[in-house]
Amino acid sequence: MFLAWNEIIKNKLRFTLITGVLLLVAYLVFFLSGLATGLKNLNREAVDNWKADAVVLTEESDKSLYQSSLTIDQAQEVKADETAILGQMSAIANNGDKKTNVSLFGIRSDEFLMPAISEGDPFSADKEVVADASLKEDGFKIGDELSISSTDIKLKIVGFMESSRFNASPVLYMDLDTLNRVKYGEAVEANEDRINAVVIRGQEPEKAVSDNSLEVIETETFIKNLPGYTEQNLTLTFMIYFLFIISSVIVAIFLYVLTVQKISMFGVMKAQGISSFYLSRSVIAQTFLLAFVGVAFGLVLALATGAFLPAAVPVSFDIPTMLIYGGILVVVAIAGAVFSVLTIVRIDPLKAIGG
Amino acid sequence: MTVLELQQVTKTFGSGRTKVEALKETNFRANKKELIAIIGPSGSGKSTFLTIVGGLLSPTSGEVILNGKTISGMVERERSQVRLGEIGFVLQASNLVPFLTVDKQMKLLDQVKKGNMDNKELKQLYDDLGIEELRKKYPADLSGGERQRVAIAKALYTNPSIILADEPTASLDSDRAYEVMELLKHETKSKETTTIVVTHDIRLTEYCDKVYKMTDGILTLEGNGDE
Ligand SMILES: Nc1ncnc2c1ncn2[C@@H]1O[C@H](COP(=O)(O)OP(=O)(O)O)[C@@H](O)[C@H]1O
Numbered sequence: 206m207f208l209a210w211n212e213i214i215k216n217k218l219r220f221t222l223i224t225g226v227l228l229l230v231a232y233l234v235f236f237l238s239g240l241a242t243g244l245k246n247l248n249r250e251a252v253d254n255w256k257a258d259a260v261v262l263t264e265e266s267d268k269s270l271y272q273s274s275l276t277i278d279q280a281q282e283v284k285a286d287e288t289a290i291l292g293q294m295s296a297i298a299n300n301g302d303k304k305t306n307v308s309l310f311g312i313r314s315d316e317f318l319m320p321a322i323s324e325g326d327p328f329s330a331d332k333e334v335v336a337d338a339s340l341k342e343d344g345f346k347i348g349d350e351l352s353i354s355s356t357d358i359k360l361k362i363v364g365f366m367e368s369s370r371f372n373a374s375p376v377l378y379m380d381l382d383t384l385n386r387v388k389y390g391e392a393v394e395a396n397e398d399r400i401n402a403v404v405i406r407g408q409e410p411e412k413a414v415s416d417n418s419l420e421v422i423e424t425e426t427f428i429k430n431l432p433g434y435t436e437q438n439l440t441l442t443f444m445i446y447f448l449f450i451i452s453s454v455i456v457a458i459f460l461y462v463l464t465v466q467k468i469s470m471f472g473v474m475k476a477q478g479i480s481s482f483y484l485s486r487s488v489i490a491q492t493f494l495l496a497f498v499g500v501a502f503g504l505v506l507a508l509a510t511g512a513f514l515p516a517a518v519p520v521s522f523d524i525p526t527m528l529i530y531g532g533i534l535v536v537v538a539i540a541g542a543v544f545s546v547l548t549i550v551r552i553d554p555l556k557a558i559g560g
Numbered sequence: 561m562t563v564l565e566l567q568q569v570t571k572t573f574g575s576g577r578t579k580v581e582a583l584k585e586t587n588f589r590a591n592k593k594e595l596i597a598i599i600g601p602s603g604s605g606k607s608t609f610l611t612i613v614g615g616l617l618s619p620t621s622g623e624v625i626l627n628g629k630t631i632s633g634m635v636e637r638e639r640s641q642v643r644l645g646e647i648g649f650v651l652q653a654s655n656l657v658p659f660l661t662v663d664k665q666m667k668l669l670d671q672v673k674k675g676n677m678d679n680k681e682l683k684q685l686y687d688d689l690g691i692e693e694l695r696k697k698y699p700a701d702l703s704g705g706e707r708q709r710v711a712i713a714k715a716l717y718t719n720p721s722i723i724l725a726d727e728p729t730a731s732l733d734s735d736r737a738y739e740v741m742e743l744l745k746h747e748t749k750s751k752e753t754t755t756i757v758v759t760h761d762i763r764l765t766e767y768c769d770k771v772y773k774m775t776d777g778i779l780t781l782e783g784n785g786d787e
Pocket residue numbers: 560573574580581582600601602603604605606607608609
């Protein structure tokens with residue numbers, strides 16, 4: 206650390222620059238990870254709120270809630286610690302002022318899918334809904350009458366629950382009857398026991414069905430199969446991994462140039478008997494210091510930016526993930542020092558002192 | 561008391577047509593408190609001799625014994641330890657670390673080795689070398705002569721039993737060169753070390769106890785000042 210630190214002190218500008226570059230890369234990594242988490246939440250929040258172990262869909266729906274259609278009779282055959290039926294429909298809701306994409310969830314208020322109310326009342330009567338809190342930011346409020354695309358029925362917001370979005374749309378919870386009336390219009394009589402899924406809690410969820418036309422899908426698999434979810438994640442994850450490589454390469458080049466400049470100095474030190482191990486350790490300590498400071502500032506900057514972002518930007522910082530990414534950044538930076546270490550080990554002290 | 565002994569040491573570079581016998585069979589002995597000069601023309605083998613003595617190069621045959629230890633058979637890691645513990649190098653080129661002040665050049669050695677000079681001894685060394693006021697300066701702010709004196713301080717700081725100087729005065733004018741030789745002589749006597757100075761400047765030999773001449777890889781005793 207002695208050598209490493211003194212060199213930094215003497216060459217402040219040089220080391221500030223490289224720390225600055227690492228800071229920017231780290232900032233970008235943290236921001237992208239925040240975006241990844243934000244977009245994930247946008248898709249899965251509602252499902253996470255269920256605290257369910259699995260979702261039962263029809264086999265032929267290919268794990269898509271939208272395509273799955275079964276009857277309450279079939280649902281009754283599903284055996285688990287707890288079960289809850291779910292009907293779903295996507296629509297556009299309009300309160301006369303604002304329009305937004307929504308996901309309508311039809312449930313039974315005495316089953317576990319019933320959300321906890323954070324404001325207002327739970328839905329009870331016909332045509333009452335409990336809305337996702339994020340709709341408040343869009344200007345929706347309790348008492349709003351919502352007209353729904355493709356039907357004349359108006360839904361009334363009677364309460365809000367915590368933030369609850371499904372596949373990038375805010376969710377409105379209502380009674381299954383209300384949903385089916387919106388969904389099937391005149392044909393409601395023939396379809397009043399139609400649902401999309403049975404959500405279950407309990408051990409060994411795969412044993413919940415005996416009906417061959419039904420399939421039990423673990424919650425995580427269910428989420429991964431939401432349209433766009435996996436693709437989005439892979440894209441962002443790929444970008445983050447790419448940034449890891451970039452930061453490693455930047456550090457490698459920077460340190461390598463510095464090391465090459467110092468070959469004769471290292472050679473003289475080795476001639477004096479200072480070991481390659483000591484010199485290598487010094488380069489690694491230096492890298493650690495630069496990377497750590499850069500990453501720490503990048504983290505602070507990312508969190509600070511996050512605090513000032515408008516709510517519409519889907520950035521949500523998950524501190525444990527960020528700490529892991531920060532750790533990886535430091536480790537890949539140190540990996541970038543490997544070339545320099547190899548160079549140091551190979552320096553022949555004899556050449557350095559000349560003949 | 562014998563500090564260094566070379567027994568039938570030879571060094572050959574290359575083989576076949578490019579073969580160079582840089583050092584022919586050499587027997588040599590150096591005692592405590594001796595300041596020894598090795599002179600000779602360029603390419604005669606002086607540096608080869610010094611690097612073998614300094615444990616930087618292995619001889620082709622023969623043995624190098626330093627303080628009773630045969631260093632010629634050691635692997636690099638062991639030789640590195642010997643260099644750090646027992647040898648002080650003063651090189652032609654500056655061997656100072658550019659980003660360390662004079663004081664920190666010494667502190668660096670404390671990082672890697674125990675048993676160096678204490679503060680009082682260091683103060684005395686700085687005074688002897690006339691570099692006390694340079695303690696906080698970086699190498700870039702020193703003159704060539706000052707740098708060479710700091711290099712000597714660095715070589716002496718670890719209390720080596722032998723000091724090896726390869727053309728330590730090459731980058732200095734003659735007044736400075738005499739000063740440096742004077743210093744080496746003083747330090748050799750007061751610290752009871754052995755110093756071998758390689759030079760091609762015959763005028764510097766007047767400070768030395770023994771003068772050897774190197775010609776085409778053959779080392780011969782020229783003058784024996786004391787006896
Ligand atoms: N690494 C080496 N490979 C091949 N030949 C070398 C090497 N080092 C020195 N020599 C040769 O050995 C001879 C002695 O060199 P050196 O000891 O450097 O002489 P001096 O220091 O007296 O000028 C020269 O002919 C030189 O070319």
